Amino acid sequence: MADKAQLQEAIKTQGEVVRKLKSEKASKEQIDEEVAKLLQLKAQLGGDEGKHVFVLKTAKGTRDYNPKQMAIREKVFSIIISCFKRHGAETIDTPVFELKETLTGKYGEDSKLIYDLKDQGGELLSLRYDLTVPFARYLALNKITNIKRYHIAKVYRRDNPAMTRGRYREFYQCDFDIAGQYDAMIPDAECLKIVYEILNELDLGDFRIKMAWEDVKKEMVNEKGLSEDVADRIGEYVSMQGGQDLAERLLQDPKLSQNKQAFAGLTDMKLLFSYLELFQVTDKVVFDLSLARGLDYYTGVIYEAILSQTIPASVSTPAEQNGADEAGVSVGSVAGGGRYDGLVGMFDPKGRKVPCVGVSIGIERIFSIMEQKTSSEKVRTTETQVLVASAQKNLLEERLKLTSELWNAGIKAEVLYKKNPKLLSQLQHCEETGIPLVAILGEQELKDGVVKLRNVASREEVDVPRADLVDEIKKRTL
Amino acid sequence: MADKAQLQEAIKTQGEVVRKLKSEKASKEQIDEEVAKLLQLKAQLGGDEGKHVFVLKTAKGTRDYNPKQMAIREKVFSIIISCFKRHGAETIDTPVFELKETLTGKYGEDSKLIYDLKDQGGELLSLRYDLTVPFARYLALNKITNIKRYHIAKVYRRDNPAMTRGRYREFYQCDFDIAGQYDAMIPDAECLKIVYEILNELDLGDFRIKMAWEDVKKEMVNEKGLSEDVADRIGEYVSMQGGQDLAERLLQDPKLSQNKQAFAGLTDMKLLFSYLELFQVTDKVVFDLSLARGLDYYTGVIYEAILSQTIPASVSTPAEQNGADEAGVSVGSVAGGGRYDGLVGMFDPKGRKVPCVGVSIGIERIFSIMEQKTSSEKVRTTETQVLVASAQKNLLEERLKLTSELWNAGIKAEVLYKKNPKLLSQLQHCEETGIPLVAILGEQELKDGVVKLRNVASREEVDVPRADLVDEIKKRTL
Numbered sequence: 001m002a003d004k005a006q007l008q009e010a011i012k013t014q015g016e017v018v019r020k021l022k023s024e025k026a027s028k029e030q031i032d033e034e035v036a037k038l039l040q041l042k043a044q045l046g047g048d049e050g051k052h053v054f055v056l057k058t059a060k061g062t063r064d065y066n067p068k069q070m071a072i073r074e075k076v077f078s079i080i081i082s083c084f085k086r087h088g089a090e091t092i093d094t095p096v097f098e099l100k101e102t103l104t105g106k107y108g109e110d111s112k113l114i115y116d117l118k119d120q121g122g123e124l125l126s127l128r129y130d131l132t133v134p135f136a137r138y139l140a141l142n143k144i145t146n147i148k149r150y151h152i153a154k155v156y157r158r159d160n161p162a163m164t165r166g167r168y169r170e171f172y173q174c175d176f177d178i179a180g181q182y183d184a185m186i187p188d189a190e191c192l193k194i195v196y197e198i199l200n201e202l203d204l205g206d207f208r209i210k211m212a213w214e215d216v217k218k219e220m221v222n223e224k225g226l227s228e229d230v231a232d233r234i235g236e237y238v239s240m241q242g243g244q245d246l247a248e249r250l251l252q253d254p255k256l257s258q259n260k261q262a263f264a265g266l267t268d269m270k271l272l273f274s275y276l277e278l279f280q281v282t283d284k285v286v287f288d289l290s291l292a293r294g295l296d297y298y299t300g301v302i303y304e305a306i307l308s309q310t311i312p313a314s315v316s317t318p319a320e321q322n323g324a325d326e327a328g329v330s331v332g333s334v335a336g337g338g339r340y341d342g343l344v345g346m347f348d349p350k351g352r353k354v355p356c357v358g359v360s361i362g363i364e365r366i367f368s369i370m371e372q373k374t375s376s377e378k379v380r381t382t383e384t385q386v387l388v389a390s391a392q393k394n395l396l397e398e399r400l401k402l403t404s405e406l407w408n409a410g411i412k413a414e415v416l417y418k419k420n421p422k423l424l425s426q427l428q429h430c431e432e433t434g435i436p437l438v439a440i441l442g443e444q445e446l447k448d449g450v451v452k453l454r455n456v457a458s459r460e461e462v463d464v465p466r467a468d469l470v471d472e473i474k475k476r477t478l
Numbered sequence: 479m480a481d482k483a484q485l486q487e488a489i490k491t492q493g494e495v496v497r498k499l500k501s502e503k504a505s506k507e508q509i510d511e512e513v514a515k516l517l518q519l520k521a522q523l524g525g526d527e528g529k530h531v532f533v534l535k536t537a538k539g540t541r542d543y544n545p546k547q548m549a550i551r552e553k554v555f556s557i558i559i560s561c562f563k564r565h566g567a568e569t570i571d572t573p574v575f576e577l578k579e580t581l582t583g584k585y586g587e588d589s590k591l592i593y594d595l596k597d598q599g600g601e602l603l604s605l606r607y608d609l610t611v612p613f614a615r616y617l618a619l620n621k622i623t624n625i626k627r628y629h630i631a632k633v634y635r636r637d638n639p640a641m642t643r644g645r646y647r648e649f650y651q652c653d654f655d656i657a658g659q660y661d662a663m664i665p666d667a668e669c670l671k672i673v674y675e676i677l678n679e680l681d682l683g684d685f686r687i688k689m690a691w692e693d694v695k696k697e698m699v700n701e702k703g704l705s706e707d708v709a710d711r712i713g714e715y716v717s718m719q720g721g722q723d724l725a726e727r728l729l730q731d732p733k734l735s736q737n738k739q740a741f742a743g744l745t746d747m748k749l750l751f752s753y754l755e756l757f758q759v760t761d762k763v764v765f766d767l768s769l770a771r772g773l774d775y776y777t778g779v780i781y782e783a784i785l786s787q788t789i790p791a792s793v794s795t796p797a798e799q800n801g802a803d804e805a806g807v808s809v810g811s812v813a814g815g816g817r818y819d820g821l822v823g824m825f826d827p828k829g830r831k832v833p834c835v836g837v838s839i840g841i842e843r844i845f846s847i848m849e850q851k852t853s854s855e856k857v858r859t860t861e862t863q864v865l866v867a868s869a870q871k872n873l874l875e876e877r878l879k880l881t882s883e884l885w886n887a888g889i890k891a892e893v894l895y896k897k898n899p900k901l902l903s904q905l906q907h908c909e910e911t912g913i914p915l916v917a918i919l920g921e922q923e924l925k926d927g928v929v930k931l932r933n934v935a936s937r938e939e940v941d942v943p944r945a946d947l948v949d950e951i952k953k954r955t956l
Contacts, residue, residue: 036601040579056619056825058573059603064616067568067627086885088862088892090545095536095648096574096632101518116596120636123514125537138542141534149545154574158598170573182895186878197885278878280886347534384566400664400756407564407675414566417660
């Protein structure tokens with residue numbers, strides 16, 4: 001802890017930094033960050049009368065999910081997981097941090113974005129940067145040579161957050177990968193089929209899946225001793241988009257097909273496209289040799305799915321809304337992946353390779369879009385079927401007893417935690433949270449052995465014998 | 479990076495440490511840790527021909543979940559989440575790290591177990607230690623004064639791992655909390671009802687829920703100027719266990735009931751017990767005033783659920799198995815919680831209080847038990863309904879086409895990624911992974927417009943018209 005005079009000096013300096021940024025109309029994010037530092041300094045000093053002043057915020061680039069956001073998140077996950085399961089995938093989980101050296105040398109330039117843990121004695125650790133490297137480590141550690149698995153978990157990048165566009169420092173990845181030595185292009189085709197199915201089912205509007213070929217591109221772009229004429233032609237190819245016909249055309253170019261690696265790549269491209277035709281997904285897939293993926297580990301086909309429409313800036317939270325004065329941002333890539341046949345071998349002591357191909361769904365961008373789509377809608381955040389209520393006083397015990405009976409019968413039921421709540425406030429709770437039914441108890445109902453079941457929307461009420469209540473609720477909330 | 483001579487010296491020293499520990503028959507965990515350090519040093523030096531040697535392991539105290547463990551985890555979560563939803567809970571999520579100062583001063587002695595992130599510029603961050611403090615921060619930040627929410631997520635403690643007993647450095651917490659100003663003891667009773675329901679449904683054997691009262695205990699234990707006679711009597715009370723009668727008996731002791739706080743606490747104890755009777759859970763609940771919870775923030779009722787049986791040491795992973803020579807360990811506490819009325823106010827700039835009560839399910843211990851219970855059983859890790867197969871060559875395209883048709887109809891289907899797999903290996907895949915049906919294609923079936931549907935268990939085969947295949951599979955895999 002710095003001494004008081006030092007702290008006061010630091011607070012003064014930091015205050016000037018904030019004032020300067022404000023006068024320069026710096027970005028909201030930049031100002032927020034400097035204000036946070038100022039508040040932290042003030043907190044160290046202690047507030048009035050020694051009362052500790054907290055900086056009440058989440059860490060930069062991270063966010064809480066409120067119940068409505070969680071409901072949307074669960075809906076999106078459920079669609080995606082159903083698809084993965086339909087394709088026979090298992091799931092695994094790995095720790096949020098790995099030995100630092102496990103991540104070293106896998107991400108090229110981006111390694112500087114890795115979060116390290118403080119050295120508190122023991123091992124040097126880092127937060128995972130993606131799910132692919134931990135997956136490869138898992139395969140090598142457990143000597144697994146084939147698996148089809150999905151993994152949905154958070155990853156961490158010390159990136160410049162752009163939260164209005166769904167870019168965070170803590171965010172979900174949602175990966176499906178097929179590891180194993182198989183006949184060419186069949187698993188690759190299944191990955192693309194999965195992207196197609198998921199984007200269709202999420203109903204996010206039109207999309208395109210763009211594919212390129214790491215090997216072919218390297219050959220085309222890095223070929224040495226190229227005549228000017230050939231170089232021009234290759235430039236033309238790289239900017240071309242197309243389907244199977246493009247693969248065919250490239251194969252017919254002797255310059256390319258004479259090169260062993262390029263020929264193998266082009267043959268695979270053709271084969272992949274024939275499988276995609278069987279899977280009926282070619283209407284959305286194009287070869288686009290200008291495509292590049294940022295990571296070092298890709299070795300074969302690479303792909304990216306892109307939404308066609310431009311969507312308005314996110315309106316997910318008030319804080320973000322204030323910062324978002326762009327009229328609209330392109331959502332861009334919502335899925336990507338490719339083949340990485342060398343990564344597992346980097347972890348194996350004997351360098352044994354396990355060929356892998358996979359896809360990562362850009363779930364945060366999808367959340368952003370879904371949040372906007374539902375921003376004006378009412379989204380239920382509970383599944384409660386019935387509220388146990390009363391219009392009369394002194395019936396708390398009866399309400400608790402009936403609620404307990406319903407819970408024991410598997411009914412989703414709530415009761416207000418008040419001795420004598422007003423009927424109106426009980427009905428209001430239902431309206432606000434979307435509970436469809438109210439089970440009303442009164443002296444008369446207790447005497448008659450019935451419960452008054454009220455439909456919140458229609459206001460209809462009917463007396464139901466207590467023994468039939470569970471069935472009646474189930475029937476009305478199918 | 480240290481220079482080569484220094485590294486070689488360090489490796490030599492570390493090698494001696496390992497040999498010494500082995501000769502002293504130190505614990506496996508201790509040896510593993512020192513071996514890991516040795517390997518890390520060797521890795522820094524680089525292996526033969528400059529090839530990098532990886533230390534292939536997960537961080538100390540953490541583990542991967544393999545597909546079988548994930549299947550068990552999902553089953554446990556599904557039971558618990560169903561219960562939370564039955565009680566009308568919403569869910570939220572918070573980031574895995576918080577500003578360091580958010581966690582400061584909440585955990586007493588245990589604060590030394592908090593993982594800090596390295597200072598890479600910007601804010602000082604720590605990994606969350608539990609879900610309760612982030613929940614309180616969330617309420618204060620968003621000015622929420624009432625909510626019933628659950629939160630299932632991983633938390634981090636630099637504790638001494640005892641993985642054979644389900645104690646990890648990264649582990650799940652599974653929390654249910656009710657925040658808000660309500661009539662006394664109703665939310666508290668619901669929390670206990672939830673513990674009761676979950677432990678019943680998980681079918682882990684007999685259990686007891688022990689309750690104590692922070693306020694009452696403080697009064698009883700810290701009361702000044704106590705005569706020896708009264709002190710003795712209080713010692714007796716503290717060691718007593720009982721139900722409503724105990725609360726009654728304590729209330730009748732003038733020494734206690736004359737104290738305002740103790741009287742209020744005892745009155746609440748009585749009230750709580752009456753609600754627990756309405757919820758029909760008193761058969762498992764006892765007051766046990768010797769109970770203590772480790773955390774600073776509890777203010778009222780506290781409780782803990784304990785399994786009655788002793789279970790054998792975990793057999794979850796080979797590494798753990800080797801280290802587990804204890805014949806059997808007590809599983810002990812599998813749930814705990816209590817009332818913490820002051821925590822949210824610690825985050826509010828004006829100190830506004832939001833009363834809270836909650837419960838945390840000890841999910842890792844429950845996983846351990848479930849893993850042992852199923853260690854000899856076959857647990858399915860996929861939900862695949864049918865494998866599309868062929869006994870003849872050159873039918874890959876037909877297999878892919880049919881598989882795609884099934885996926886499009888929502889059937890969970892797999893196909894082997896081989897051009898010409900043997901029928902036997904296709905059937906073996908079904909046996910190994912529990913796929914119940916095989917859809918077999920051959921030249922004859924294609925000509926006749928049928929598919930041979932085979933039941934893997936009974937080996938029965940029947941020709942199904944292709945148009946009826948989806949319905950037939952659905953019917954047979956209900």
